[in-house]
Amino acid sequence: MSTQQQIVGADILLEFLEVAFHNILYVRNLYPKEIFVRKQIYGIATQVSEHPELNTYLKEVLNSIRELIRHDENSVRKINLCFYNQDKTPVEQFVFDLGKLKADLAVQDPFFLKTEEALRTFCLKLSTSGSYLKRLPENATFSIQIHTHEAAHAALNENPRCENFPWIEAEEDMTEIKEQTLLPLKSINTEYLNLQMYALEKKNKNEEKQ
Numbered sequence: 653m654s655t656q657q658q659i660v661g662a663d664i665l666l667e668f669l670e671v672a673f674h675n676i677l678y679v680r681n682l683y684p685k686e687i688f689v690r691k692q693i694y695g696i697a698t699q700v701s702e703h704p705e706l707n708t709y710l711k712e713v714l715n716s717i718r719e720l721i722r723h724d725e726n727s728v729r730k731i732n733l734c735f736y737n738q739d740k741t742p743v744e745q746f747v748f749d750l751g752k753l754k755a756d757l758a759v760q761d762p763f764f765l766k767t768e769e770a771l772r773t774f775c776l777k778l779s780t781s782g783s784y785l786k787r788l789p790e791n792a793t794f795s796i797q798i799h800t801h802e803a804a805h806a807a808l809n810e811n812p813r814c815e816n817f818p819w820i821e822a823e824e825d826m827t828e829i830k831e832q833t834l835l836p837l838k839s840i841n842t843e844y845l846n847l848q849m850y851a852l853e854k855k856n857k858n859e860e861k862q
Contacts, residue, residue, distance in 0.1 A: 665750075666714050666717060669731065671775060672774075672778065674698070674710070675699055675779065677701065677794070682735070682792060688701055695768070695772055698775055712816075713796045717731070720800055720808055723811075727800050728750055729800065730748060731747075731798055732797040734795055734797055734826075736792060736826075742825075742826060743788070743829065744788065744829070745852045748849050749850070751841075770840045771840070773838070785835065786857060786858060788857075789858050797822055797827060829854045831854060833855060834853075837849045
């Protein structure tokens with residue numbers, strides 16, 4: 653892939669992830685509805701946070717993903733938006749399983765129409781996902797995890813563009829949901845983007861520890 657094609661694929665992915673992160677947090681009621689505003693993206697109404705600290709965290713995550721892709725376009729394998737209960741046990745994940753970033757700038761979808769339609773359909777699907785999932789536990793928290801390889805992680809931590817937002821390797825018990833159920837959400841396969849998205853949910857996730 654040329655540098656120009658890589659930039660196009662990365663920009664589309666990052667814009668989509670930003671929209672998805674905001675909408676997932678809205679749908680899952682982790683924050684008060686009052687911190688979100690409606691905006692038109694992909695030709696539909698979506699929810700966008702106006703909370704400064706939350707938005708800073710999301711922007712730093714997206715910047716890190718951009719730098720990983722800049723270093724190696726195939727270095728990002730999966731991205732998880734993971735919710736935890738008050739014991740820091742993962743109880744729910746929205747998983748973005750990435751295929752290879754790709755772009756053909758000359759043919760088939762030069763104006764991004766197919767890609768935008770796929771992303772629009774996905775956002776509409778995402779807006780209904782809350783009706784298929786149990787509510788989150790009280791005092792739930794979240795983090796975003798990036799699945800990459802060791803060399804890319806080392807390069808990211810040495811990157812001056814990311815020096816104020818260090819990443820650490822997550823422990824297995826912070827990434828794996830035991831006794832899980834799977835909710836398929838959407839697959840996107842266009843000239844510019846290739847990914848699958850699904851949600852994982854811990855069975856009986858609202859039960860208290862005995």
